[in-house]
Amino acid sequence: MKDRLPRKLAAILYADVAGYSRLTGEDEDATHRTLTEYLDLISSTIESHGGKVMHYAGDAVLAKFEAVVDAMSAAVAIQDELKTRNEDVPDSRKVQFRIGVNLGDVIEDRGDIYGDGVNIAARLESLAKPGGICISDAVRSAVGKMLARASP
Amino acid sequence: MKDRLPRKLAAILYADVAGYSRLTGEDEDATHRTLTEYLDLISSTIESHGGKVMHYAGDAVLAKFEAVVDAMSAAVAIQDELKTRNEDVPDSRKVQFRIGVNLGDVIEDRGDIYGDGVNIAARLESLAKPGGICISDAVRSAVGKMLARASP
Numbered sequence A, B: 001m002k003d004r005l006p007r008k009l010a011a012i013l014y015a016d017v018a019g020y021s022r023l024t025g026e027d028e029d030a031t032h033r034t035l036t037e038y039l040d041l042i043s044s045t046i047e048s049h050g051g052k053v054m055h056y057a058g059d060a061v062l063a064k065f066e067a068v069v070d071a072m073s074a075a076v077a078i079q080d081e082l083k084t085r086n087e088d089v090p091d092s093r094k095v096q097f098r099i100g101v102n103l104g105d106v107i108e109d110r111g112d113i114y115g116d117g118v119n120i121a122a123r124l125e126s127l128a129k130p131g132g133i134c135i136s137d138a139v140r141s142a143v144g145k146m147l148a149r150a151s152p
Helices: A020-026 A029-049 A067-085 A115-127 A135-142 A146-150 B018-028 B027-048 B068-086 B116-127 B137-143 B146-150
Strands: A008-017 A052-057 A060-065 A097-109 A111-115 A133-135 B009-017 B052-057 B060-066 B097-108 B113-114 B133-135
Touching: A008 A020, A008 A067, A008 A115, A008 B018, A020 A029, A020 B116, A029 A052, A029 A067, A029 B097, A029 B116, A052 B052, A060 A111, A067 A097, A067 A133, A097 A115, A097 A135, A097 B009, A111 A115, A115 A133, A115 B018, A133 A135, B009 B018, B009 B027, B009 B068, B009 B116, B009 B137, B018 B027, B018 B068, B018 B133, B027 B060, B027 B068, B027 B146, B052 B116, B060 B068, B060 B097, B060 B113, B068 B097, B068 B133, B068 B137, B097 B137, B113 B116, B116 B133, B133 B137
Parallel strands: A097 A133, B097 B133
Antiparallel strands: A008 A060, A008 A097, A052 A060, A097 A111, B009 B060, B009 B097, B052 B060, B097 B113
């Protein structure tokens, strides 16, 4: 029998752009310029909150944190800053991210993370509103009262 | 006015696992082991056909080729080999990839490719059957009669 693959507990943040295909189809250049600007912002916010970007995939970012509170703070900081940057942009051209945050064991391999905990973060993300954050019960329990202060 | 971002014509191959969340939920270790084995196979097949992997994202791979015929040959070779490896695996545990192949201009930036052509490859992929390949009209026109020989 094969050894069980090692696991490590992580807070998992998954983000991607709401309506990316539509935005790209309407204006490929403008969408790409805004996307790269926002991905830079997201990446630096993740790092300044102690997280690590595991991969980019088009309009998507996957990151892990060693503390749930850091993942939540980063998610809130990202959405706050993007809201400000999007304020003067017409609704149809706003590049808005959805964010999912989950907490669970992940398989670390080849510089990326895998497993159910990651897939659930991506599913939570798809449930978030544009500009919003969707978290799992595990995250809610872990951060407790901090949410009342931090939720956008 | 900003300069138009440079474009380059590419054949775009996008692949990911059909039912990955279900497979992972049922057996995280076995799914991850098979996934990494198959991703290695896919990566080496892409390279041996003159393609380049642009990124991995969990169970997904994005690659570009400078010739459509190379992208199609790689896609067919991948599905042929995976079919063989899956032969003795029970249906519920088969790790099968869907593949989408598109042809179009892409924006190359930061070691990845972006734009409508990439998004369409991902949409085609979602329309493919597990173990199958879904191609755009542009690809069909470009490869012409080669398809009759190469389709699995």
